[in-house]
Amino acid sequence: MKDIRLMKGNEAFAEGIIRAGCDGYFGYPITPQSEVLEYLSTTNPKERTGMVVLQAESEIASIHMVYGGAAAGKRVVTSSSSPGISLMQEGISFMAGTELPCLLLNVVRGGPGLGTIQPSQSDYFQAVKGGGHGDYKMIVLAPASVQEMYDFAKLGFDLAFKHRIQVMILSDGAIGQMMEKVELDDQMPRLTDAEIVKRYPWATTGKTPDRKRNIITSLDLNPVKQEIINQNLQKKFKHIEETEVRFEKIQCDDAEYLFVAYGSSARICQKAVLLGRAQGIKVGLLRPITLFPFPTEELARLAEQVHGMQVIEMSAGQMVEDVRLAVNGRVPVAHYGRLGGIIPAPDEVLHVLEQNFITSKTEKKYEPAAY
């Protein structure tokens, strides 16, 4: 029988990492993601799989514990919310420089600073453009449901180890706090030490007579070598852009207008699409699932089809820049955002789309019809 439960997004993520064979979680509580550590503390992962769960003394400690675990080839995770993720940026940059796989969860709250504990999407730039120093990218997954909070734990590990890259799940307070049905998979076993040695020859698993010592470092003072390191990183990011783009299209086939939104904003737009369709407006939704790599080609294709794109974000306009780059002037792109923890409503975003595109289109209808 299928194991279906009603869970909060944060709990689903915590259960997801356990079942995906996670070796260690290191974290520090912060609203609105404290349920991750809370759930891990009350569901005995140590007894279930031998997974380590540790409340670190700070976010900076958490990320560096992740750094250490990842260097040893372990499946390791930390989670936090916006101010905590800012604290982690140094460690994330070091992991980018050493190409260590790990899974990071940001349950975004409104900023800047301590801001608010309410949901927001204002950390898009930080997640997608590389929040720390240096030329690097992370794979960024944007769940729009509690089921995806669960599913992306396993997907995140898979992608992280496939590409030796940091994977960030960019969620928000709404997805983290709400409860929906979740279908759970069977428990995956954790890798044994022998399996790690075999699968990850780069990991610091102890020197053996048949190979050189593994050293994990991001430091190379020789600029010629450092340039090659950077070029190889860029090659990897390009490969990821070519192979790992994920998105969902809702009612796009005959769409004349398009919402572009991710995460909880995409759920709101999904309802707005239903409301719009009921009024006879041919509106669809493109939901990027990966924010890096971004569905640039798909948006370029849709730009040939629709009359306008309405980006909805709980930010002052961040993802909209990537939509405009993708569309490259072929079609008007408008942005609408609510800030500081306010969540827009479905009829509100539909109204904005109508105001921006349809009112003028309706006027055009009065012009003599084409032949």
Added chain:
Amino acid sequence: MTEEIIIAGFGGQGVLSMGKILAYSGMMQDKEVSWFPSYGPEMRGGTANVTVIISDERISSPILNKFDTAIILNQQSMDKFENSVKPGGVLIYDPNGIVRHPERTDINIYSIDAADEAAKLGLAKVFNMLVLGAFLKLKPLIEPEYIHKGLEKSLPVRRHNMIPENEKAIALGMELVMPRHLLN
């Protein structure tokens, strides 16, 4: 069928847990459900609210500003949510502590003296189940057997001895609910 519900009142009245029991019960009856709480400053003293959706179809937005049913348990929530009921929708409230009663004429309004009744019974904790009974009387979306399963799922095992008491309160709530203003 899709029923979009807001439950709003003081923290401690059992608003969130009422929503949780409703969501669990819906899930047990094989419905799609979502439960979206206010977890912000409200929760830290003052008002609390939760949006619950029960549907036969995949739920689009768990976050809404218009509802089929509003269950309102204090004055602040009345001020905030009376106008969020869809025309033709249902508003259920407990008049205890209400100084400004709902005034809309385009919705069906019901009341239940749940706080008084719970005090009379000496069981403050079943207050929210009386209110849930009122809702289920007006919107019989979920069969009693699934409410029972929902209670089993949402209450910790050590509290399962309370289930019969809760079910009795739900049945009593069904009897106590009174129409205040009905559409023709």
